[in-house]
Amino acid sequence: MKHYVGIDLGGTYVKGGVVNENGIIEKFGRIPTRRSEGAECVLKDIERLISDLISDGGYEISGIGMGIPGLVDAKRENIVKAANLGWENVKVADRLKRKFGCPVILSNDANAAGLGEARFGSGAKYSSSVFLTLGTGIGGAVIIDNKLYEGNKSAGAEIGHMVIRAGGNRCACGNEGCFETYASASALVRETRAAMMEHKDSKMWEKGSIDNVSGRTAFEYYFTDETAKKVVDEYIDNLSIGVINVANIFRPEAIILGGGIAKQGKFLTDRVKLKLDAGIFAGKLGPEVEILTASLDEAGVVGAASLNIY
Numbered sequence: 001m002k003h004y005v006g007i008d009l010g011g012t013y014v015k016g017g018v019v020n021e022n023g024i025i026e027k028f029g030r031i032p033t034r035r036s037e038g039a040e041c042v043l044k045d046i047e048r049l050i051s052d053l054i055s056d057g058g059y060e061i062s063g064i065g066m067g068i069p070g071l072v073d074a075k076r077e078n079i080v081k082a083a084n085l086g087w088e089n090v091k092v093a094d095r096l097k098r099k100f101g102c103p104v105i106l107s108n109d110a111n112a113a114g115l116g117e118a119r120f121g122s123g124a125k126y127s128s129s130v131f132l133t134l135g136t137g138i139g140g141a142v143i144i145d146n147k148l149y150e151g152n153k154s155a156g157a158e159i160g161h162m163v164i165r166a167g168g169n170r171c172a173c174g175n176e177g178c179f180e181t182y183a184s185a186s187a188l189v190r191e192t193r194a195a196m197m198e199h200k201d202s203k204m205w206e207k208g209s210i211d212n213v214s215g216r217t218a219f220e221y222y223f224t225d226e227t228a229k230k231v232v233d234e235y236i237d238n239l240s241i242g243v244i245n246v247a248n249i250f251r252p253e254a255i256i257l258g259g260g261i262a263k264q265g266k267f268l269t270d271r272v273k274l275k276l277d278a279g280i281f282a283g284k285l286g287p288e289v290e291i292l293t294a295s296l297d298e299a300g301v302v303g304a305a306s307l308n309i310y
């Protein structure tokens with residue numbers, strides 16, 4: 001059986017694993033991302049992590065894949081920009097190829113995670129799916145015929161920056177009304193806090209302070225507090241607008257939700273599904289689009305490794 005290394009480069013941690021061709025992680029490791037030390041230091045740390053993972057099990061590696069929080073170049077070998085790390089034009093693949101003697105492929109981290117879910121997670125029984133991670137922003141991945149669709153020079157699938165409201169909330173990307181300014185976890189936290197400030201009688205104040213609010217807070221109080229219910233209902237409305245748009249453009253077999261908010265499970269997916277079925281083009285006359293939640297613990301690592309599996 002072939003083995004691949006998958007690296008998930010995040011702002012806080014670098015996670016890595018030796019993954020077999022069935023998508024099973026056989027060895028796993030995690031190190032802090034020393035981003036204040038700069039790209040060279042982080043890349044050296046990554047090389048050491050890969051060496052440790054491989055030598056531990058005496059693995060022969062058929063490829064290395066890496067999910068990065070940003071934009072990769074057209075050859076999927078280098079990082080063009082990773083805003084959260086403060087990196088621009090960082091060369092990656094050549095040094096890893098030289099050191100480990102195998103192919104190296106980079107992709108955006110959401111693309112990698114989406115590919116992992118599509119091949120080995122919730123999307124495994126479907127050939128087309130769209131993955132949305134509801135986190136600080138909204139990452140997207142489009143999988144068509146079991147392959148990642150990354151757009152021209154790998155710069156597409158930026159579903160979080162689909163505009164869902166003209167003249168809406170200002171986004172970090174510079175536009176207004178982007179999907180992620182309404183349906184990311186950060187947006188939910190922002191709206192929960194705003195609602196609490198407006199409604200001092202809200203039960204959510206049991207949390208003590210708005211500093212203790214997370215993406216879970218409004219969901220926790222959904223059935224006992226009107227303010228919380230309104231926040232969640234509006235959040236789900238906004239999430240559903242984006243989901244309907246995605247469904248109408250790609251008509252995938254499934255849309256898979258990941259990130260912390262997806263932990264709400266059926267409560268969330270049932271409600272989004274109702275709105276999707278009501279809003280999707282041709283309704284029930286067209287093929288159904290399932291709404292699922294992500295199922296892999298380390299989709300980013302598994303997916304990055306599987307960038308090398310065609």
Ligand SMILES: [Zn+2]
Nearest residue numbers: 161171173178
């Ligand atoms: Zn944007």
